[in-house]
Amino acid sequence: MLTLISTMRALAVRQQSGEALRCLHLTAVTEAARKGTREKARKKKVKVEVKKVGFIPHNQRDKKINVKRADKHVDDSWKQVPKDDVYVGRYYRWPVYTVAEAIQCHRETHHPTMYNVPNASLNVEIELNMQGEKATRFVDNFQRMAMIPHKFDHGEERKIIVFTKGNEEIVEAREAGATLVGGVELIKDITAGELLLSDYQFIIAHPNILPELVALRGLMKRKFPNPKSETLGVNLAEMVVKFSNGISYSATKDEYQQNFGLIKANVGTLDMDAQHLEENIRFLLQDVNSMRPKRDGRFITRVLLKSAPSSEQLKIDPFVYIPEFYDKTAAKVSREAKKEAEPEPQSKEAAAASN
């Protein structure tokens, strides 16, 4: 009896499963989609029209595609070193001059008997390897001001506004050559609209006026004094001198080659003392080197001295003035020194804020 029931049950089960299977197979898998569905799909398909492009002159074609560009980092180390006293430059490595020699060469071509421009400006072109700490990362374009020991007429108009509270500091800054020096009354003038901040390229402030100066943060935006860009500090006279006499330069990456950066800066005139020019170049190079990324290898790859109207480019060795490679220990020391130096103004700021 039991067995009969069990077989019956099994049969029933089998029957059920058979039905289920039949149901599965009967679904409209192989049948075509409904009419409306087809229409929808057809509408979804966007017709790709192939536009016929006519002839484009070569000079108007997009320059970003399919153009092989030569590497801008010139490496001539595979060339020979000249042994003769007269030689054809193109077959050999570029001669590396000392700064004094290069200046002497430029003075020759600019001599009154030749080009007759003895007071031509001496330009420095610094080529940089802009690669960051990783191969795919690059150093951003940067704009800085290098302090130089021997000033010259750079031909730019630089207006400096200085904010400070102390009377001594006002005199000090004015003597150093600031265009406008003032305290709280100056801030009031600016907020009232009587004075335009956009007339001034550089804004310098003493930490003691910082709480009041915060009101102008919206107007100043990126120009707001901060210790990182060295526009906020205690030594006002030094900062004013730096911003009025310093070399302003900007490093720009090449449009097509991201790891090639170039700085063009003027370091003086040819009639200046050669040693003074060398000092200026040294300070400029040291300032550029402070932007070096934390990686091995060179940051400054080549330094050329140029002077218009002559087209000569004379290579000098920058590594006389700066370390060639990244020195981990030196970087650590300088960072620690910075850390030690930084808390001072911060604590003063805090003190000023609490006042």
Added chain:
Amino acid sequence: MLKNLCTTQLYLLKGANNLKQQVRTTFVLKRKYEPLLHKTNEKPRRLRAKHFIYELVEDTQVKKRPNMEVVLKTFVEGVGDKGDVVSMKPYFVYNKLLLPGLATYKTPENIVKYSKTEAEKSAVQHSSAYAQRTVNMLESIVLAVIMNKDEPWVLEPWHIKASLRKAGFHCKEECIKLPTERIEGPDLRKENKEFSCIITINKLEQATLKCRIHHWSTDPSERLPYVFEHWKLPAEPLLESSQIEAPTSNVQKPTVK
């Protein structure tokens, strides 16, 4: 004849010592599918078709060949002096040195045979391998000496040195010998007139350099009109005596504009 043949064969055999290179028909391959290991004490498994698919690891035919060392029999411009052992690319060595008979294979015998004798050493003809090339290039150009149109000047060796540097030639002041007559200016009658000076390379080789005076003013409006490819045009001599020295100008390479 037979004797000659024998000797050449002998030399060939000597030279063959240097040519211990494999025949370049070798391809280094790697199996794409590695066959499985077989069990110990059993026959290896049968290799399937896929086990005969290979990947190319190295084609020795396109490999860069190492430099060859040869002994120079004579002075060769741009290569070296007699008896020098030079290491150059093999095709250059074969086509430009061995076939013309300027060099032989480096063997101890050849080194001894072609080394310079005392007499040859004392009679120096060439200061360096590249001096002759410099001479040729200096003689082929017309150097533009740009002098001022407003300031008085007397031509000095350093003017030529600076002009040469602008044209891509580097030299020292001592190497330049100007004509004995003084050349003074500014004088527009001297504009584009040719004179020659002598450049001495390594205190040995001498090259006559054709120079032309051009007047230049700092003020752009005062400058003389530009003459298109002026270095290709014939020029009058500046000095009477240098007429013999200055050769007739052919088509020259451009130098400084």
